[in-house]
Amino acid sequence: xxxxxxxxxxxxxxxxxxxxxxxxxxxxxxxxxxxxxxxxxxxxxxxxxxxxxxxxxxxxxxxxxxxxxxxxxxxxxxxxxxxxxxxxxxxxxxxxxxxxxxxxxxxxxxxxxxxxxxxxxxxxxxxxxxxxxxxxxxxxxxxxxxxxxxxxxxxxxxxxxxxxxxxxxxxxxxxxxxxxxxxxxxxxxxxxxxxxxxxxxxxxxxxxxxxxxxxxxxxx
Numbered sequence: 001x002x003x004x005x006x007x008x009x010x011x012x013x014x015x016x017x018x019x020x021x022x023x024x025x026x027x028x029x030x031x032x033x034x035x036x037x038x039x040x041x042x043x044x045x046x047x048x049x050x051x052x053x054x055x056x057x058x059x060x061x062x063x064x065x066x067x068x069x070x071x072x073x074x075x076x077x078x079x080x081x082x083x084x085x086x087x088x089x090x091x092x093x094x095x096x097x098x099x100x101x102x103x104x105x106x107x108x109x110x111x112x113x114x115x116x117x118x119x120x121x122x123x124x125x126x127x128x129x130x131x132x133x134x135x136x137x138x139x140x141x142x143x144x145x146x147x148x149x150x151x152x153x154x155x156x157x158x159x160x161x162x163x164x165x166x167x168x169x170x171x172x173x174x175x176x177x178x179x180x181x182x183x184x185x186x187x188x189x190x191x192x193x194x195x196x197x198x199x200x201x202x203x204x205x206x207x208x209x210x211x212x213x214x215x216x217x218x219x220x
Contacts, residue, residue, distance in 0.1 A: 002096040004052045005029075009036050012046030017110040017135070017218045018101045020050045020094060022119025024141075024200075026067045029053045032116070038204070039211035045220040048106070050097050054090070054119070070122045071145075082121065082145045091126040098130065110218060114138035114210075117172055117200065121145040124180075128189075129153050136160045136217040138210060141172050141200055144180040152187070160217050161191040164206050166198035 007029040023031040029051030036049050054068040061073045071086035094113075101111055112135045115123030120142025127137040133155045141164065161184060165177030174195065181193040196203050214220065 002052075002093075002100055004055065004093050004096070006050050006052040006097065007033060009033065009049040009051075010046065011036070011041055011049075012044070015046045015048035016106060017046070017112075017220075018048045018050060018106050019112045019114060019214065020052070020097050020101075022052060022070065022094065022113075022115035022122055023054065023068075024117030024119055025059065025069050025073065026062075027054075027116075028068055035202070035207055035210075038207045039214060040208070041211060041214065042220050045215075045218075047214070047218070047220070048101070050101075052094060052097060055093070057086070070118050073118065082118075084146050084149060087121055087125050087146055090122045091129070094122060094126055095130070098126075098134075108132040108134055110135050112136045112138070112214065112217065114140065115142060116140040116202070117142055125150055127159060128156055131155055134159060136162070136213065138162045138164070138213065139177075139180065140164045140202060140206070141166055141169055141177070142180070143172060143176040144183055147180075147183045147187075157188060158190055160213075161189055162210070162213050163191060163193045164202075164209070165193075165195050166200060166203075167195050168198060169200045171200040 058064045070090040072083040113123045113127040120139035124144045125146045184191040
């Protein structure tokens with residue numbers, strides 16, 4: 001039994017693959033529900049999408065207000081001071097969804113992790129430290145906050161990674177996305193970086209590319 005609540009959507013009976021997708025600050029698992037039909041996955045594909053709801057905690061940049069968050073953000077500068085211990089704790093909570101899927105019969109190598117904004121920071125931490133091979137990682141408008149401290153897993157050294165970012169993002173500047181990409185390349189990861197003329201959001205072209213990525217790595 002997972003500690004976090006989540007929304008589940010299945011594209012077919014008896015799913016043999018799963019995508020665990022983390023929302024951004026102040027949002028909820030409902031944020032990315034509408035994306036699933038727009039991915040245009042094949043009718044024959046049976047994929048379970050899991051959209052967890054982040055726990056509620058005080059967030060420094062919002063005056064200490066309590067809101068759904070994967071970790072505290074202490075400043076919005078390019079250093080992006082975050083609470084790494086909270087990122088790791090959230091990664092542990094999301095890890096329970098991976099274990100749940102494996103108990104349901106979905107092998108780890110058919111589980112994809114995705115995250116938007118601060119959800120992406122958690123997805124980076126979890127995917128690249130997970131001890132068994134996963135299917136892929138997607139970071140949307142995000143940042144690799146724990147790159148200097150993460151305990152990396154050899155099993156996921158060859159993990160396919162997609163990093164997406166908006167060129168007009170005022171919340172998570174594109175420089176953070178590019179820094180994530182360059183750090184991943186320096187660490188030897190298989191990463192592709194793609195930008196879109198948008199702000200801190202998603203766009204149809206990005207969703208279409210995500211659909212193609214899922215079809216590729218899950219052989220749908």
